[in-house]
Amino acid sequence: MQRYRLSVWIEGFVLKIFATLIRAVLAAGVLTALGALSACGDSVPNMGPADSTIPSGPAGQLINQGRLIATDTIQMLKGHVGNGLRCSSCHLNAGTLPNGGAWVRVQARDEQALTARINRCLVQSMNGKPLAADAPPMQALRAYIGWLGTANLKPEQESGARGFGPIDATLTPDSARGAALYTKRCAHCHGDHGEGTLEQKAYGGGYKYPPLWGENAYSAASEMNQLSMAAAFAKNNMPRTRTHALTAQQALDVASYFIAQPHPAAAASEP
Numbered sequence: 428m429q430r431y432r433l434s435v436w437i438e439g440f441v442l443k444i445f446a447t448l449i450r451a452v453l454a455a456g457v458l459t460a461l462g463a464l465s466a467c468g469d470s471v472p473n474m475g476p477a478d479s480t481i482p483s484g485p486a487g488q489l490i491n492q493g494r495l496i497a498t499d500t501i502q503m504l505k506g507h508v509g510n511g512l513r514c515s516s517c518h519l520n521a522g523t524l525p526n527g528g529a530w531v532r533v534q535a536r537d538e539q540a541l542t543a544r545i546n547r548c549l550v551q552s553m554n555g556k557p558l559a560a561d562a563p564p565m566q567a568l569r570a571y572i573g574w575l576g577t578a579n580l581k582p583e584q585e586s587g588a589r590g591f592g593p594i595d596a597t598l599t600p601d602s603a604r605g606a607a608l609y610t611k612r613c614a615h616c617h618g619d620h621g622e623g624t625l626e627q628k629a630y631g632g633g634y635k636y637p638p639l640w641g642e643n644a645y646s647a648a649s650e651m652n653q654l655s656m657a658a659a660f661a662k663n664n665m666p667r668t669r670t671h672a673l674t675a676q677q678a679l680d681v682a683s684y685f686i687a688q689p690h691p692a693a694a695a696s697e698p
């Protein structure tokens with residue numbers, strides 16, 4: 428009896444140690460996986476200031492509102508967007524990604540210039556209607572972009588803080604090669620006919636991957652429809668899962684292809 432109890436006790440003890448070990452191994456595995464995931468996120472640096480620098484009260488609310496408008500543009504700016512895009516379709520990660528159309532060092536210096544600059548994108552790139560300078564969503568966008576501008580950058584980060592990065596525009600693009608590349612490297616997200624991929628829950632426009640041409644794409648007047656801009660964007664940001672995956676030649680080829688596809692006419696610049 429004694430002996431039996433002892434062996435049960437030892438067995439229980441061994442089992443406990445074993446279970447603890449397994450748990451530890453599992454936990455370590457999960458932690459490593461999580462670490463890998465967050466490291467993956469970290470490999471795309473956010474250039475903006477730390478969230479902790481957002482002031483409390485109405486000023487901070489306006490900044491947060493502006494960020495929400497950048498990512499949920501269609502829902503937040505009802506009636507002002509005429510296509511399937513959001514600001515962060517082109518200004519990636521709400522304007523915080525280096526060479527991804529970041530808003531960290533915008534050229535527009537004063538309120539009036541920034542208002543005009545935002546409205547230019549609303550009309551030409553979102554095919555929509557401009558916002559009045561004192562409309563709350565316009566104030567929110569300016570507040571958010573103004574706050575991004577307070578980021579402290581290292582000197583080597585400055586060049587990525589606006590625009591889409593460098594591209595050697597002296598190369599001659601070949602749109603036939605671009606078409607082949609599009610089919611191979613872009614179509615599984617942006618659609619065989621540039622129509623994008625719908626996903627109802629994704630965001631206001633219902634697009635998981637935005638359209639590149641056709642009725643819901645940016646207008647012909649959009650700066651994204653300029654060869655060097657489109658090529659720089661593609662080279663430095665696409666495919667979305669692998670940055671810098673295209674050579675300058677490939678980026679120019681594919682850009683020359685998609686900008687030559689049909690785009691809607693720009694919306695009227697007056698409401």
Ligand code: HEC
Pocket residue numbers: 497500512513514515516517518528529530532533534535544545548549552553568572589590591645649650651656
């Ligand atoms: C179809 C792509 C596209 C969309 C959508 C878009 N933009 Fe732009 N935006 C551009 C391009 C291209 C530029 C020019 C970048 C450059 O000059 O290097 C630009 C420039 C800007 C600038 C000036 C940046 C600077 O560095 O001076 C601001 C501010 C801006 N956009 C705001 C917005 C806002 C706000 C929205 C949403 C309401 C928006 N954009 C939607 C493509 C887009």
Ligand code: HEC
Pocket residue numbers: 512513515516517519520609612613614615616617635636637638639644645651657660661665666667668673681682685
């Ligand atoms: C893995 C999916 C994926 C692939 C592959 C991909 N993209 Fe994109 N692309 C995206 C996403 C997502 C966005 C918008 C980012 C956002 O909304 O956060 C985007 C945005 C764009 C935009 C600006 C927005 C618009 O619709 O005009 C262009 C231009 C673009 N991609 C071109 C390309 C080209 C060219 C290729 C192939 C070389 C490519 N993409 C491959 C996912 C992808």
